[in-house]
Amino acid sequence: MRGAAQYLSGMLIRPFRLALDLTLPPRCPACGLVTMADHLFCVACWGKLDFLNGPACAACGAPFVLDPGAPAHCGACLVDPPEIDGMRAAVAYGEIARTLALRLKYGGRPGLATTLARQMRRLMDNEGALLAPVPLHRWRLWRRGYNQAALIGRAIARETGQIFIPDLLVRTRATPMLRGLGPAERKKTVRGAFRIAPRHIGAVQGRDVILIDDVYTTGATSNACAAALKRAGAASVRVCCWARVVRDIDNGLSR
Numbered sequence: 001m002r003g004a005a006q007y008l009s010g011m012l013i014r015p016f017r018l019a020l021d022l023t024l025p026p027r028c029p030a031c032g033l034v035t036m037a038d039h040l041f042c043v044a045c046w047g048k049l050d051f052l053n054g055p056a057c058a059a060c061g062a063p064f065v066l067d068p069g070a071p072a073h074c075g076a077c078l079v080d081p082p083e084i085d086g087m088r089a090a091v092a093y094g095e096i097a098r099t100l101a102l103r104l105k106y107g108g109r110p111g112l113a114t115t116l117a118r119q120m121r122r123l124m125d126n127e128g129a130l131l132a133p134v135p136l137h138r139w140r141l142w143r144r145g146y147n148q149a150a151l152i153g154r155a156i157a158r159e160t161g162q163i164f165i166p167d168l169l170v171r172t173r174a175t176p177m178l179r180g181l182g183p184a185e186r187k188k189t190v191r192g193a194f195r196i197a198p199r200h201i202g203a204v205q206g207r208d209v210i211l212i213d214d215v216y217t218t219g220a221t222s223n224a225c226a227a228a229l230k231r232a233g234a235a236s237v238r239v240c241c242w243a244r245v246v247r248d249i250d251n252g253l254s255r
Contacts, residue, residue, distance in 0.1 A: 026038040026039075026040065028040070028041050028042040028045055029041065029100060029103075029112055029115045030042075030045040030096045030099055030100060031044070031045050033045075038114075039114055039115040039118055041096075045096050048094065048095060048096045049091050049094070049096050049097065050091055050092040050094055050097075050246075051090065051091055051092075052088075052089050052090065052091060052092055052244060052246075054067070055067040055068060055072075056088075057072065057073055057074040057077055058071040058072060058073055058086060059073050059074075059077040059081070059082050059084065059085070059086060059087070060074065060076070060077050060082055060084070060087050060219055061086070061087035061088055061089055061216070061239075061244055062074045062076070062077075062244075062246070063092075063246055082219055082222075082223050082226075083222075083223040083224075083226035083227045083230065083237065084211075084219065084222055084223055084226045084237050084238060084239050085226075085236040085237055085238050086236075086238040086239070087216060087219065087222070087238065087239040087240075087241070087244070088123040088125075088238070088239070088240055088241075089123075089216055089240075089241045089242065089243055089244035090116070090119040090120045090122075090123065090241075090242055090243065091119070091242065091243050091244075092243065092244060092245075092246045093215060093243040093244060093245045093246065094243075097215075097242065097243035098243070100112055100115065100116065100242070101116075101148075101214050101215050101242060101243060104116065104148045104151075104214065105144070105148045105214065106144075108145075110146055110148075110151050113148065113151035113152045113154075113155050114155045116152050116155075116214070116242040117152050117153075117155035117156045117159065118155075118159070119242070120152065120156060120212075120240055120241070120242060121156055121159050121160060123240050124156065124160050124162070124210070124240065126208055126210065126238070127160065127161075127162060128162075128208065129162065129207070129208040129209060129210045129238070130162070130163050130164075130165060130168070130203065130204070130207050130208070130209045130210070131153045131156060131157055131162050131163065131164040131165070131209075131210050131212055132153065132164070132165050132166075132168035132169055132209055132210070132211060132212065133147055133149035133150040133152070133153045133166060133169075133211070133212045133213070134149045134169070134211055134212070134213040134221055134222065134225055135147065135149075135150075135167075135169045135170060135171045135194065135225075136149075136171060137171040137173065137174040137175070138171075139174055140174065147166075148214050149212050149213045149214060150166045150212075152212050152213075152214065152242065153166065153212035154166065156212065156240075162210075165200055165203065167197050167200070168196065168197060168200050168203070168204070168209075169194050169195070169196060169197070169225055169228065169229070170194065170195050170196070170197050171193055171194055172192075172193055172194065172195055173193055175189050175190055175193055178190070178217070178220065178221070183218045183220065186217075186218050186220035186221075187218075187220045187223070187224075189220070190220050190221050190224040191224060192224070193224055194224055194225050194227075194228040195228050196228060196229065196231075196232040201232050201233075204229060204232045204233055204234050205232065205233035205234070206233060206234075206235050207234060207235060208234070208235050208236045208237075208238070209229050209234045209236070209237045209238070210237075210238050210239070210240050211225055211226070211229075211237060211238070211239045211240070212240055212241070213239065213240075213241040213242075214241060214242050214243070215241060215242065215243050215244075215245070216239060216241045216243070216244045216245065217245045218245075219239075222239045225237070226239075
């Protein structure tokens with residue numbers, strides 16, 4: 001009986017869906033060209049995305065020029081080991097990746113969170129981990145209306161079935177924009193700016209956590225979040241994001 005009702009409901013909805021697709025066809029999230037389905041890129045924009053599928057630092061995810069053949073750390077992570085236990089990004093930060101990130105964050109396009117989440121889903125290699133977004137301070141959240149990292153995390157959780165705790169972390173103080181600051185200044189600015197929400201401390205202890213964010217630059221914010229999570233007893237903290245800034249430098253290979 002239930003199956004028959006669902007079939008009938010689908011038959012009734014289909015004409016309206018077809019009419020909607022004719023009047024408002026799905027479009028490429030980057031350039032607006034009509035595509036076959038929602039959240040799909042056109043061929044040209046897809047070709048401009050630089051997917052990060054190759055060998056990378058086991059800690060910060062910086063791509064290696066050569067494959068070391070085994071898990072390895074870049075020189076920067078050997079000199080100053082990060083708090084995070086690993087980082088993976090879907091694409092390198094470039095023209096298309098930047099356009100989507102900015103439209104999601106500042107352009108009032110929350111639907112793009114699903115577009116990004118579908119490319120990030122393949123990076124979810126620990127299905128038992130808790131998902132949590134990098135938090136915004138309440139004043140910034142009030143001005144923007146939403147936390148883009150939370151929207152992405154919720155979309156990933158819908159597709160993977162993983163536990164998502166949108167308010168696991170709290171930003172305890174407003175910090176200035178990190179854009180334009182060097183790595184050391186970024187690290188100092190966000191040090192101690194995060195804590196675990198008291199009601200979720202029990203959920204963190206002994207658990208693996210995956211931090212969700214849109215763009216990874218120097219890792220200062222992610223590492224500050226990871227430090228708070230580990231103080232609360234998290235077993236490991238990894239980062240998953242849409243895009244990673246990749247600098248044109250030769251990462252040294254070390255084992």
